[in-house]
Amino acid sequence: MSISISNARPVHGTVHDDDVLRRAVHTSSSTNDRFVVVEGPRGSGKSHALAGIAAAARADGHAVVELRSSDGDPVIASNSLEPWLRLVQDVGAPASTRSPATRRSFVLVDDFHTLVDTARSVLRTVLAGLVRESDTVCVVAVDDRQCVPGWVDLQYVPLRPLGDADAEELLRRDRVDLPTSRAGLLLRLADGNPALLHAVGRAWSAGSAAERTTPFPTSYPRLGASGDAVRALDGLSERARSTALAIAVASVEFPEDHPTWDDQGALLLDERLRELVVEGRTGLGFRDPFVRLHLLSTATAAELRRVRSLVAASAAVPERLRVFAEAAASPAHDDGLVPRLFALVDESLRLRRPDDAATALVEAARLTSSDADRAQFGARAATIAAFTGDFALVDAEAERVASDDEPAHPALVGALEFVRAARTGDVRAGRRAVLAALDRSTRPDEDDVLVATLHVLCYLRGDGSWWDEALAVTADRDVDPVLRVVEDCLDDEPAGEERAALYRAARVSMADAQPWKAVALHVAWSLLDATDPRREVLDAVLSRSADAGLLRYFGSCRAAVAAYQAGRFTAASAALDGVRRSAEEWGADTFVALTDALQALIHSLQGEPEQATTKADRAARWALQHGAPLVARAADHARSSLDVAMGRFEEAHARTTTRPAPAGRWLENSYGPIGLLDAVESAARLRLTDHGRSLVSAAERTVGSGATPRRSMVLKAARAVLDADADARVLFEDALADVDTEVAPFEVARVRLAYGEWLRRSMHALEARTQFRLAASTFEVLGAGQWQARAERELRVAGGTGAPSVPLESTDLSEQERRVASLAAAGLTNKQIANQLFLSPRTVSGHLYRLFPKLGVTTRAGLRDALLGLEAPRSDALR
Template sequence: MDEHTGGRGAVMGPQPDPGELIVGRGAELARLSRAVDSVSADPVLMLVGDMGTGKSALLEHAMHRAEAGGARVLRAQGSESESSLAFSALHQLLRPVAAEVDALPDRQRAALQDAFGEGPATPGPDLMLVGVAVLSLLSGLGDHHPVLVVLDDTQWFDRASLDALSFAARRLEGEPVTLLIGARDGDRLPPGFDRHVPVLTLGPLDRAAAHQLLDLQPKSPTGHTRSRILDQAGGNPLALLELTRTASAQDTAAGLPSAGPLPLTDHLERIFAARLKTLPASTMRALLLLAAMDSADPAIAVSAGLPRAEDAAWLPAGQAGLVRQTGRDIRFRHPLVRSAVYHAASLSAQREAHLALAETLRAEPDRRAWHLAAACPHPDAAVSAELERTAGRARRRGGHAAAAQALQRAAELAPQREDSARLLIEAAAAAVFTGDITWVEELVAAARTRTDDATLLASAAVQAGRLAVLTVRHTRVFSRLADAAETLTASQPAAGLDLLAGAAVVRFYSGDDTQRHRIQDIQRRLPEHPSHASMRTWVTAVSDPFDNRPHLVSLLPRLAAEAQDRPERLTTLGIMAWLLDETPQAVRAFDEAFDRWEVQGALPEGLGGAVAWAYLERGRWEQAREACARTTAVGRAAGLDHAVACAATVDATLLAFQGDASSARTRAEDALTLIDPLESRSVAVYAHRALGAAAAAEGAYETAYGQLRLVFTADGAPVHYHASYPALADLTAAAVRCGRHEEAALIVERSASALADNASPRLRALISRARGLLADPQEAEAHFRAALADPVLEHWPLERAQTLLDLAEWLRRRRRITEARGPLTEALATFRRLGARPWIERARTEARAAGLDATDTPPDALAGLSPQQQQIIRLAARGLTNREIGETLFLSPRTISSHLYRSFPKLGITTRSQLRDLIENTHTTTGRQE
């Protein structure tokens, strides 16, 4: 065999015998071989096919090939019964590397221990840190050998495990790690792996391959029997083998299932069930226990009281082709065998099996609770309470899907309808954090059929609305939230206001002005109450921040006092302050909230993008990128495209400011593909602003103007009531460079008139800058001076530096070169400190024309790095280790090391110890970062 090497390490050696007969899958085998041999550029590959198409056999082949080449192989196999146990699949995967888990950094090790329920009681694991721990572990294993991770039957993986594994999977580029995923076709693809993951689909075998497979059987069928087998199997490899086995055992085709509409799965289950009739009672009991347990983890099998692999009870089952021995454990040959065994048993036998398992699993309270539930033919308050406790444990470990499943089953077993309704609403509250709005709505609908209690029904509506706000279905969601809020205005005003708060967030995302009027109408009809004041302020600030802005700003100090020591309130305060262009106060609130809020929520908060925007505006670009990374990771894991799109627009804008125009365009275009621009005007506006900034960075001002013009309507009105206005100065700057003065002037003056006395100091400064750019030369200075007059504008360093540069250019052209040097020097220092490379170049050119020394300084060395490399360099200069930097930026230590290795030559240094001096010299020259 040829020897191959690649970016993820080399796996080589002779072709292994996978232990399974694989026919007709040459192309698929070649694709898998390239993956494990590291020829493929894709570190993740998903194998999708119907039941019985051979996914597990192909994955087994890949595992043997990798092991023969010296790779470390980790495998987890999903099981239906454990899909409701949080982190069970991840625990199974990492059990063989427990020693390596213990060697992880303290925070990462503790996060995994929390997730597995092994550590001390905590409020819950940081789910992002769990993902970082998995990534670090896999990367560390790759230091010694290439690593192959095989995830089979992922349709039965618990959601918490999938979230952690998908988080790591998206960051495997450059790592010696390959991830192969097996999933059943027809089911929804595993969350987190359903976008941008290469998929290899297993279809039916063609007629020639089907004949070949039959020819290779010990008793190859012939004649009419072969024709019937081929017709009924439909190219499914498992069906071909099992139908042949049945025909051979009976020496006749009479016992084959008749042709007809019976599904293939039912055909196969009947075939397997027919083999059970002659088995001894001890074998049947062992099989039923194995089927009821449904765990691929041998450690659980032993504790559950199953006969050991060498027990004689298994021999008849093995001879019948129902089970196989793998190491020291017994497994069904196929999930259909498990299903056939389980459903062939009587209800009383199934119940007895589950009760027996529950008795032996007293040390495993969560598994025990589910077996007790499976044994319940009728409602049972005690078992319902056990499941509710299981849900509590799952929730503390961050297993929101597992908690929701346990609560849903607890509701089914609750004897009292009111208890059932309460549990369903709690299930909906947990399911919110999975991002699965259909499930949430089903749970809420079920709760409504079980109760007339107004408080519970209001709570149900709030839970459904909480997640709906984060989806992309803004028009539909707004109507539903507003209707529910209107219905509850009299009977449940607090719940009605909560729903209206969600509707206000949807109004922000959509930018639909008719929604503002509806919100105002409903809010007028809500009764006043002192405890509702903060929420009312939120509704107004989010839905219409520039209507009576001075009054809203005057309320912020009181809200800040009420929010002390309450991170969720501080976050809300920060968002409102950002909306009102009180960015310094917003950043202070976010800083304090994050210092106190060690465990981040499992979903992005409504308007969570405000955090990244505030840090970007304030000039704290590293933290803006970190906020984007967290929102992206959480949004992708929960399947919330809108949250991912929001983060992408901030990221794109920042990349454009740093001069990486190509990456900025990619991120902005990604955002636009995730949303409907008519449904999500805010995201569309942010994306076009980013695309305009990217074009301006390259000097393509006509293109920049075209993108920024889309931020306003044809008649010059803002497309979005908040997101459009900050683009006024950038639009004008592009307009004057491509001869669009008159059109830009109309837009600027229309916006100034619309804002009037409600314009923030920031917006007044941007309007003044725009007027200065558009004014006749003799009138421009007054406008530029007005844009710089208020000291508070220093809190928007990029915007202030841009205005300083405009003033300096105007002064130099008026031959007032001495006066120009002051603002020019200040502008250049700010651009260098921020790493705004396009603006550095423009300011440097102007500085040389003004007779200033514009020699490169250390910041320009940093400016030669990518934005991510700049972040890594700054964190390394602060003394953080590669692992600590990886935790901060959600990257593996290997990726951090690679970036540092590539960055050092560009910076002219050779050791890590030189970084501090480099950064300190940068700050000495240009001033400290905001």
């Protein structure tokens, strides 16, 4: 084969690397397919990609030859010499004399573009012959925008340094357990290179908890001899090396700094050093992250401290980093730095930087000479770290306390028990420890953290008697208004001025952005019904809180639950995938199991029984092993919902009768909005009406006069399902008038389905078909496949089809109904319509309830088109 030399870059598409490599090893691959060029800039991980290809090829039984460039010369790896000689000897030899063939040979060449011209030309010719004559796959790595001249239509795989999101995903897959601040330092150090992320991340994760939580590492890991990195630094003078080390420290540990230091106030770079650095968005950095790491890893601890102090003296360095650098350079007690560190705590919290606040407290605890202050600072740091998901810092403080053989500070008990509950679901032991710590607590701030932890434990337990005890414990204590908000959300009594004042006080309290407050308000939000107006107030307060670490998980969880309750099942399922990954990242297995249970419920509603069963069973097994009743109930509700949707009423009833009822006050977990209706419908289908009535009566007694519209609708519908006389019609219609379809679409459709079944049994087939059509239409929009199929089956039994039961042209609306429909179609709320027409909101809701079946629509969004359809025949008649 003749090869024409050309410097022009070949035209190629952006084929994904997996596709290119899959094509290269396919039995039908062409010559061009088997020659692959991996390109990318420094830091893109070309060497890491070649190592991965080599490992995969060897695992599949292929022969692998690895070459790299060293000062322009091709160097072969020692374990590659034998397969390389055998491969070269076999090319051109008679078939009878060739060595026994392996499945395929891979030749991998790193930094092909840095070879001298002669070596590159000869190697290119040899590789071309191997690819053509021996079915060899050849992969070469080149720099960004480089090409292999002389070969047309090669397959290029473009690589780029990993972005922060992909880099964090890689760390999650590698199970790299680092505090948030150290993880951020790692991302800057690796500069998107997957090999450095993997190696340094693993090395730092293997260190002690105390080492992982220091503001700056005492040393950097060595990754073995890197010839290129060593050679790049060999020619530097002592002064240039000091400058290079300062640039390395500044670019990794002081990302907000633009280094401008030296004796004259300007950074001087000699010619050799200029070849290694590049001007970036935040100042000077290294072109090659491996060179930077080699420089940092060969510096002594004393050198690193000296350079940090030098960098911190720059005017561009923020005060917080300057203080951290001075603290890191002070190995002994330094009480003079403690006030400066302590001043950073409140400032960092106000600026929504809880990681900096925790770091400042850890350093203050290390430098103070007071044992009492050391315990208090360490406990407060652990509290911040626990509620932001920095569990390693909590572990470090627990190790320190254990090694010093001192009793745990009350606030530290709260942090430890929150972490244990998140990791293992063990809430029983946690409650005992928290209550004991409250008995010996002497400070209101300690009480607040312990009570916040107690509220989390009560929520995860889902037991009303636990909440009753928690309320009794805090009754005479001066606790933060945020915690009173949690208690208020246990109460369904109507709003008053006292409640409004409480929420104003909580908003003021949230100004200091303590992480435990955000978690407490998340618990409060989760205790509320979806139609409770207090949710909007809490959403507004929480939107101004920090979103670091685990707090971001809680925010995503609220968004996913809100999407689910609004009937946006697909969006909720996608959001929960991210929620689950976040929970896995923090090692919060309890939240992982709870997410599985919620996803199981969504799968059951979407008509995906296999996925629903798999996730529900996984969550139920975890709950059984760890004693987590809330997770168990959520998983059980997912299975019950699936059973009811598929008509398996005996199975659903068996679950409701064996499920332990929560003791004390009646609370729902926000994930099963109509579990009561499932249970009552199952009992009615099996003619166990007495059991169904006992469930409804118990729910009505516990709800009392504080029923929200959504709960009221479910209670009325449940009572109507059990009612065989004409009163059921009134109950169903009142239930449907309580809640707009847009607020709770799935629940309204469920009630319509139950109403249609009652109408059909009562010989009102025409009205039943209307309810079935509306229910089926809503289920279809929501993607609730199982429920849609059930509604359509009921529609066929009632003698209906999919066509509208009443033509729009024949629909007769009163003038009042037209005005209500027009205003609703324009986007006005029921309250706004009532104000304009001098009606009550309940009357407006009743009008809309009767309008929807008449117009054949299920949502307000369909009103406009329906009204236009009514106007068209009238216009034709006038003409």
